[in-house]
Amino acid sequence: MECNEAQALVSAALDKETLDAASLQTAKEHCRSCESCNAFVRTLAAVQRQPKPEPPADLPDRIIARVRAEAAAQQVAATAAPASATPAGPSAERRLDPRAIWRDPKKRAAAAAWASAAAVVLVVAGIATYSGVRQILIPPLASEAQREVVVLDSAAPESSSQPYNGAGATAQQSDGSVAGTATAASTGYISVNGTVYRYAGLVQGIDSATLRRVGSANTALDAAADPPASIDVLASPDLTRVFVSREQSETVYAFDRVTRLYSNTVYVQRSGDIARFGEWPSLPSGIPQPQTPEGSPTFTPDGQDASGVTVYRRTGSSADSGIAIAPGSPASDPAAGNPGWTWWEPLQTP
């Protein structure tokens, strides 16, 4: 028996793999008489006996304390949220026409006052419950630079920790493909004229006088069982935040434009339709899926952004026409959690 074969058999036996008994016996006999194989077995034995690095004795207690704090924060959020905001989900909505509120100046003023008061409660609740809050609270409108690093729901996309080559549960992308690298559905996205917006929370009573219609989104929002429908989209003047509402509902869903910075340029995320919450933005239809984890042949590495995330460009094009990000970007990244490649184009200022 060759040394390599004998060592491989002994190695596999150590890992409790099922092996042919006669072959294993031959391998053992070989290792007894062969000096180099004997040294290999001695190393295996030494490494096997090696005690694993022991954590500090109080580490489990510290971990448990953090988990309990997070659980308590979630409980606070769960009890604070119903008093201050309409819970997510169609069953909890009151069936009122938001357009009536928006049209009527008196109702609009009352709603705006209510929203202001609610916002105060929400902000207080948000402070009390820090990042583990599952009920999203509406932050004040932020600058583009601030917004691009905001992670609105740190609890939902656990899959943000999943790199490209990690296997696991599947996640649906908006192009219908199923990626094998994520463990959770997305927080909630819509695509408006191809630009991606991320769910930011629920609001009631919006001053529509400051908003303008920018198009429609084909989405079922958070109604998992409903087919997607075309819904009008209103936007803030700077287009960083959009609002949509279901028919006959006073609840308005707010979304923030998803952007990233690279090479002193603001890029907006682009995707095809995103049918419902839980689906991730995917590559727009004109961009083929890469065939390898390195992005080829579609993409070529262009550089790294300030966080060290590798940025790709279309092979044969420059980053001026758009950039791509591979799955597995870190939790602080705007594409965190997405199980597939994402596409970003320079922000076009009006």
Place this chain on the structure above:
Amino acid sequence: MNYAHADDVALVAAARDGELDAFEELVRRHTGVVYAHAYRFFGDGAAADDAAQEVFIKVYRSMDTFDGRAKFSTWLYRITRNTCLDMVRSGKRRPLPIDPLDVAHVATSDIADEVALSTTIETALSALAPEDRDALSAVSLFGLSYAEAGTALGVPAGTVKSRVFRARRALAAVLEIPRGGAR
């Protein structure tokens, strides 16, 4: 309730229902392997401590995504590995550089000295090629089969087997443990 005898899947189910004591049992049961993996990944106790905390916070937040089709340890291994990688990618932590002399030292050191040998083995493990060390960690620390490790790493079982074997060959080459030396 006493969860000491409950299996991991039952603990996850109970924790999902809000039983924090069940989650506590999971933490106590698995902190050691998570820490050990992170320690060998970073070569640094403080980073391993941070990583272990992050891992269990992520486990807690994503328990709903554990469907029980894979073993809990397979799922935990994947989260552990990815957490360590994310910490490096985000710039929070960097693996400590390994000085080859620290590993080469074993050939000339008194290997009867258990402490010296143990330290050298740890250094040699940290110096393995990352993909080989990952595979070895999955199998020897987390107790996964080649197939389970393959699932977690996204590679065929045969690739895991090759990587584990390669890791052990590399250790044998660098440690050069003489007859009787390792007892």
